[in-house]
């Protein structure tokens with residue numbers, strides 16, 4: 119686990135920032151309070167007999183905290199931890215076909231920290247060109263002269279519609295009105 123965190127450029131950066139940043143911040147604070155130069159405060163701090171065991175304890179606590187944060191993130195963002203009703207919503211409502219424009223919307227059902235569903239990775243496909251739906255680029259179909267290539271869709275507007283529908287259906291599932 120430590121190796122994994124250390125290999126991650128972000129987390130190793132955070133740890134280095136903590137190890138270097140905390141003594142620097144303390145030295146700066148001491149220099150302000152005692153009205154001394156930063157160099158004097160830094161020397162004072164370095165000469166200070168800070169028991170190594172406290173340092174190890176703080177380091178372990180920080181690593182443990184990082185692990186807990188990662189665990190909570192995994193719990194909320196990974197499909198593995200979804201409950202049966204969350205899976206039901208995911209299975210029942212992960213795409214929608216708009217017959218008027220022959221466009222299919224696909225997404226992954228995700229849940230935020232308040233257990234509210236939202237559409238993650240929402241994509242649009244044009245279904246006017248044979249059995250394979252063609253993925254939109256720049257909010258339009260990529261096939262020349264296709265009616266869906268001549269106009270652009272509004273992804274934020276559509277995402278809000280899908281999110282609203284997900285919230286509505288989630289409510290129905292929780293009230294027991296939408297079953298398997």
Ligand SMILES: [Zn+2]
Nearest residue numbers: 244259264266
């Ligand atoms: Zn098209």
